Amino acid sequence: MEHEQGEVTLQTAIDALAETFPIEQTKGGRSNYRSAGDSFKPYPVDTSVALAGLLDRFERDQQPAAISFRQVVSWLKVGERASHYLHSYPAKLLPHIAHFFLANRSLVGADEVVLDPFGGSGTVALETILSGRTALYADANPLGRLITAVKTRSIDPASLAAAGAEVREGFCRSRARKLPDVVNLQKWFDPSITSDLVRLRAAIGALDDQAMRDFMRVTFSAVARKASNSDPRFSVPVRYREGETRNELSAIDLFEAQLKANIARIGALRQVVSLGSAVPAGIDARQLTTGAGERLPDNSVGMILSSPPYASAQKYVRAASLSLGWLDLAPSNGLRRLEDQTIGREHHAKASWANVGSTGIDQADALIEEISKENASRAKIVGTYLIEMRAALTEAVRVLRPGGCFVLVIGDNTVCGRRFASSEYLRLMLEGMGMTTILSLVDPIPSRGLMTRRNETAGIIASESVIVLRKAA
Known part of the structure; x- marks a missing residue:
């Protein structure tokens, strides 16, 4: 398809990035950036041009574009970057994705607050403070909150x-x-x-x-x-x-x-000249709070950037169980209670399997009904996931300022041999809350650690969607 004269395309946007900031290839195919002096320059490139190309393409085609953020954000090496690797954690978000959407001021201002309501171990929070902004983060897992607090704190x-x-x-x-x-x-x-x-x-x-x-x-x-x-x-x-x-x-x-x-x-x-700060926003994405424990104010966040949990794809509490015990964050008999507070959990009382409830998404409800005939437990898991995610997304939209953007990173998985389109279901929920989709991308995830093949009813997540929605002004 030919493009109109003057139109910004994806390839020209990526080429412009390379011209803006020279890239040196290192052995092994990794890239490195040239920096002056000894200071660590975490954001050497403005991604506004590349972002404009992506937005332009989506506005024209209204189709998700396949993209590799590792290639687009080629000045970021895959590996050590500041304190990202302070502690391992399952299904960590690729820093390149967060970096790309924070390396410009067209989606979020330089002085605005960025929220991750599913903070995990703080990938978004760390990239946010490296950009000089204030980060808010919430997570149900006390280990994740502790890691985030430590990795975003500058200590001599x-x-x-x-x-x-x-x-x-x-x-x-x-x-x-x-x-x-x-x-x-x-x-x-x-x-x-x-x-x-x-x-x-x-x-x-x-x-x-x-x-x-x-x-x-x-x-x-x-x-x-x-x-x-x-x-x-x-x-x-x-x-x-x-x-x-x-x-x-x-x-x-x-x-x-x-x-x-x-x-x-x-x-x-x-080494960062203008490092931002990270502030906890509670333990539940459905009830975001300030440091004083009060409800986070309406319209107080400039941008939301988050990778929510997957529906029945990770045993988050079990993955952290050894550390939770050694650090006295949760006793062995309290792990189940902690899991019950986690969205995307796998365990529900058998007596509740027959009562899933409506997710508010017709195609999701039809699929869940179909799954329930084969595996009532799995139907309960994914149905509850969507119902609880609706509550979390409602809270996120409440705190997002008018005109602000929500960058949603989510993958689809397989349930009982059927595709469970979490990305589509969550997008439809957000659009039903007055949000407008302005960009949709698909990125492969060869090393996210999403090991979900545990039995014949589960599948491997091979790619994830990156969807950007804007709140009405």
């Missing part, structure tokens, strides 16, 4: 190193023996590892400074998972198979290595 590396030395000394002196309330502790940890982790946890708990203690707790959490009998290839705890190689380093050696790496990661934040 020398002070962290001193605190690390204090922890090492405390570990050597410690005679702590009290075991943590970790689910199936003996299954996941050998006795010698448990003993060292108990002493290390006690040494961290003795630190006076809360910020230092939280940093060390997150570092400790990463170490506890690495020191466990859990195979790191899986997001949820799964034991190594007999004969497979596992990590043989001691807990303290693992801690030393993790601490060194994490201090370097946080050190990158200190």
Whole structure:
């Protein structure tokens, strides 16, 4: 199809980015940006031109465009970037996506607040403060909230190193023996590892400074998972198979290595000239709050950028269960209660399976009815997911300012052999709330860690939709 003269196309937009900021290819196909001086420049490119090309194309074709954000945001290396890798977390959002939509002022002003109501471990929050803006984040998982708070807090590396030395000394002196309330502790940890982790946890708990203690707790959490009998290839705890190689380093050696790496990661934040701040907005996307616990005001957010949980695609609480116990964030008998607070959960009382309720989306209700004839449990899971997501989206639209945009990143999965079009259902919900779709993209996700093939009723998520909707002015 020929384009009108002067029209901004996707390819010309991407070419313009390359001209704006020279890209150097490194070995292995990764890209690197040229920066002057020693300071970390987190946003070297304005993506307004590329964004305009995408918006123009969607306005003309009204069809989702296939795009690889890794290629479009080629100046971002896939790997270390500031404190993103402070702690592992399942199904983390690709930083390139958040970066692309924050690297311009056409969707959100330089001084506006950006909200992620499903904050996870803080990918959006970190990219937001790197852009100099204020980030608001909420999440039901206390581990995710702790990781986000730590990875978005700028702390002097020398002070962290001193605190690390204090922890090492405390570990050597410690005679702590009290075991943590970790689910199936003996299954996941050998006795010698448990003993060292108990002493290390006690040494961290003795630190006076809360910020230092939280940093060390997150570092400790990463170490506890690495020191466990859990195979790191899986997001949820799964034991190594007999004969497979596992990590043989001691807990303290693992801690030393993790601490060194994490201090370097946080050190990158200190190099940002105009770093923004991250503020918690509660524990429930359906009831967003201020730091004082009051309801977040109407029309107070400049942009929402979020990747909500998937319908029955990740065991979020189970994935964090070992850390939740070691950090005293949730006792073993409280994991189910925490899961009950999570949107997208898998477990519902059998007595409730027959009562799904209407999602408000006709095609979704028809599909759920069809699924229920084959698997009532799965029907209840996905039906409840959409009902609870409607409540969360309603709250999000309430706090978004008129004219503000919602960048929704969501994938479709398979339920009982049928495509469950979460992206379409959530888009229809938002449009029913007065939002207008201005852009739709599809991006492959080769490494999101969305390992959903657990049984014959589940499927692999291979791509995700990125949908941008604007609230009426």
